[in-house]
Amino acid sequence: MNDIGQAQIVDCQICCQPIELTVIETMDGEFEIIARTDDE
Numbered sequence: 001m002n003d004i005g006q007a008q009i010v011d012c013q014i015c016c017q018p019i020e021l022t023v024i025e026t027m028d029g030e031f032e033i034i035a036r037t038d039d040e
Contacts, residue, residue, distance in 0.1 A: 004031075012037075 007022045022034045 004023055004025050007020050009018050009020055012019050020036045024032050
């Protein structure tokens with residue numbers, strides 16, 4: 001399964017707020033994970 005470019009919503013176990021996680025591939029072939037909360 002390829003999750004690159006897909007967003008996934010998970011609940012934070014500490015603050016119980018939903019967090020959106022996105023995995024992207026950079027131009028040099030590395031992977032970056034972006035985490036955002038609903039209030040960002």
